[in-house]
Each structure stands twice: as structure tokens, then as C-alpha cells.
Amino acid sequence: MMRRSLLPLLLGAVMLPAAMDSAHANPFSASNPSHGFLERREIPNLNSAAFVVANHRTGEVISEHNGNRVMPIASLTKLMTALVVLDANLRLNETLTVTNADIDRIKGTGSRLAIGSRLSRAEMLHIALMSSENRAASALGRNYPGGLRAFVEAMNAKARMLGMWNTHYADSTGLNPRNVSTAQDLAKLAVAASAYPLIRQYSTDDQSYVRTNKNQLHYRNSNRLVREGQWEFTLSKTGYIREAGRCLVLGTKVHNEPVIMVLLNAETTNDRVADAKRIKTWLESSGRTTLASTQSAMLTNQ
16 A cells, blocks of 8 residues: 655644644644555545545545645635634624625626625624625625735735645635635645634534624525534535535544545535535444554455
């Protein structure tokens, strides 16, 4: 079995928030020499064009396919948007206003946030992560010190800081197909995002009500798996544009081990959901939530 160091793959968030929970500390560091890499596709019948399955605690990649293929990532972009907003320590109770600048002129998508809607920065962040609200993500970028250009520069700087060398951001929403990354890089992003309690909470909430001017809007999580309520989730983000297909990043637990899944470019939402369920079933039935357990299983079968 071919193996190589995992450090170049999942070096991780070297500058995570100082106040992050110890339970979500970054395992992908040079102080952990045990990292390995399974260079084979073991999970059968997946629809996604690329995927990575990793153990968050140990920093091990359990399985992957086309993990270093650069692809558009759609609204998975919003995880980085959230990191940059929170890193800036901007007031979360500050009121932001949706303007004409937040209209989607790339894909022509609509929004439930009318022009002139006013929400707090925290509410914008909540519905951007939970429901993939594009105008909210746009407003977050515009209201960054220096404006949207400075925000995108900060996104790309954060990506380099995290060792996401095959990632590039062009906007804060993911509507621009020039937002590209790899499943391997997005696993690093998932680790970094999981260190922020607010991202964990907002991305995995089932629903939320927000009041805009005189209207109250009901938002639901864009991830059907979260809405079904059958799993425990520590992180969730969906994405879709035509160029990216159906994408998903999630954190969950299998046999009490924290697992990250990154799925890119499935054809349909049903395919994306089915892939996540197949991976979880495979992990549960095989016991392969760490490389050590994988090796034990292989020795047993010899």
C-alpha cells in the first residue's frame, strides 16, 4: 500500500483563533509525526467527481478520490467568508443594509432579502452559512474595511495561511466560477472553520427567523441531512452553481471519531446526499475511522 506524509495535504490552520475549543484543536501540525495517506479509492459507487474523507482528531485521510483536482466550489466559499469576517473582529451587532451592489449579476439568482433590508452582521453571517443566502454573503464582503476588494484579498491571504495552495477566491458568495479549490484544500478549510464556535453553530442550525424591516423571514438549512436530524453535525455547508455541480462539506462523528467529508461535483442534490450516507455507512461497517483501524482490518483479512 502506497503511503506518503499527510503534512503537505492537511497542514491545517496554523493561526486559528486563540479562544478555540481544545476539543476542536488542529491536529494537522508538524508535532504529530504519525500522519499517513491512503492513496486509493475504497468507497464504492459514489457520484461525486472528487471527495476526501478525513479524521479530524488524528489528521489522517481515510479515503479520497481526485482529491487534488482543482474545481469550482460554489457556496463552499462562504466558509472562508465566515472566517475572514470573524478574524476581523467586526461588531456582530452592527446593522448592515442590502443594496443594489448585492444583486447577483453573474448567475441572475434571486434572493428573499429585498434591497434595503437591514440585518445585523451576525444575522447576515447566520443565514449565509445556514441557508447560503447570497446577498447576505455579499453584504458581509462589502462591509469589510477597505470594501469587497480588500475582503477578497483577505480570503486569499487566509487560504495561503492555511496551506490551501490550490485555492483561489474571486468573491464572497461563490457565485463566481473563478472561486476554485480542491477537496484536499477544503478539508483544511473545514478544520479551520470547525475551530470557530459561531461557524459550528450557524452552519448546523436547522432553522432561523430574521426580521427585515417589517417582514419576518423563515430560513432553513440548505443541507437536507441537517434538516432530517438523523446525524450529529459539527459543520455543514452546501454549494451549487452549474460549473461546480452539487458540493458539500460536513463534519460529523462516526464511532465517536470526528470525521470530515468533502464532496465535489455531484450531478444532483440526491446524489450528494446519497454519497454522504454511503460514506457514513462504509465507515460504520468497516470501522475505518483511522488509518490504524484500516491497517488492523487489512491484517485481519490477510
